[in-house]
Amino acid sequence: MRIAIDVMGGDNAPAAIVQGALDAAAEWRDTQLVLVGDTKRIEPLLKGQAPGNVELRHASEVVEPDEEPVKAIRRKKDSSMVIAGRLVREGEADAMISAGNTGALMTAGLLVVGRIEGIERPALAPMVPTLDNIGVLALDLGANMDAKPEHLLQYALMGSIYREKVHKMARPRVGLLNVGTEAKKGNELTKAAFDLLESAPIHFVGNVEARDVLARNCDVLVCDGFVGNIMLKAMEGTASTVFSVLKEEFTRSWLTKLAAAIMLPKLRGFKQKMDYKEHGAAPLLGVNGLVMKSHGSSDSVAVKNAVRQARIALQSNLIQSITTEISGK
Incomplete structure (x- = not known):
């Protein structure tokens, strides 16, 4: 190749x-x-x-x-x-x-x-790291700032195929990023997309909230590029801030430095999970x-x-x- x-x-x-x-x-x-x-x-x-x-x-x-x-x-x-x-x-x-x-x-x-x-419309589909190390394929996360319901349907189909073929995942769960899990939640785009995804030949599990993504409540996360990119950047910023705060706190005294030495392997493992370079x-x-x-x-x-x-x-x-x-x- x-x-x-x-x-x-x-x-x-x-x-x-x-x-x-x-x-x-x-x-x-x-x-x-x-x-x-x-x-x-x-x-x-x-x-x-x-x-x-x-x-x-x-x-x-x-x-x-x-x-x-x-x-x-x-x-x-x-x-x-x-x-x-x-x-x-x-x-x-x-x-x-x-x-x-x-x-x-x-x-x-x-x-x-x-x-x-x-x-x-093509979609940018990065892997969002999750706590179980498996990850969520999210699309679109920045290729298109505006989308129609039909575009989200196409994203769901392509995302399912990607997880099946590349990650060998049987019946990947597809979730629609929304402000609540109820079927009628969201704006006009997500409401219309929900109906299309429900009828599609995929394993659609309904609406999912951003706070649950790191726990991998779905395998494929569908959203428009504007919302998806904001979610991704917020996650990256949060991870960076958390590690900066931890570094500051762990260097305050000899006692916190000792604690840091004990926790270092676990912290490195967690940082690796959240590191874009690994994907x-x-x-x-x-x-x-x-x-x-x-x-x-x-x-x-x-x-x-x-x-x-x-x-x-x-x-x-x-x-x-x-x-x-x-x-x-």
Whole structure:
């Protein structure tokens, strides 16, 4: 399999992206990695020791984090993100990974890679960590700020297929993110979506509240991108704040330092559960090729895990399964 990596996307690009790719190449010799970006900046990072399953593809432009997505993708035809997407569309790569501008990647998925027939809006589907280490697949968490009930239905179908094929989960439970568990709760969007999900060929368990997500009261969480992204950022912010407070409290005196030493292994385990780097990347479900979005702050560990996730999705024939289910082809 061949995976294209947008080396220029992300806060730590290109150094962390290249290092993560090299670590992945060493781990999985059967995977060819195509590093897409400015070769003048990439080659020194390889230090003349690029393995045989790593190749370079030059890109003279970069999509910046603050650029307007549609304009950037249409104007920067030689950007690393666009070229990586083109490799997927033309069959030169089986998947692409980028830690760059989320909106631009969504646009590249639509305009460069193309949609699956029958899907109106692709969805960003990251794993939300849970206390039992299994996680909840949540979609959409930022690709589309506005959604229609039919979009949420498509998210539910794609999310169910992802958990069945990639995570080997039988009859994944699908929940609709809402302000209450009662069937008639919510706004017009969630009320209409509830009726559609109830009639869909999925294991729909009804409305779920955000406070219960970490306890994994469902396996697939469906919501619009605006609400989902706020939930995700709130969780990330809360986790970061909790660890900052704990660090401050545990360094107040010799007694608290002793307590910290005793609790350290458990705290490290909990922090690892909540760490985005362990999950690597989120698929952009609904495009006609495997497009993976890494966290903007991804380090080399996150990039390597993104490659791992892409490999599993490819081995599970994820895109073909979604295409067959949605379009019947």
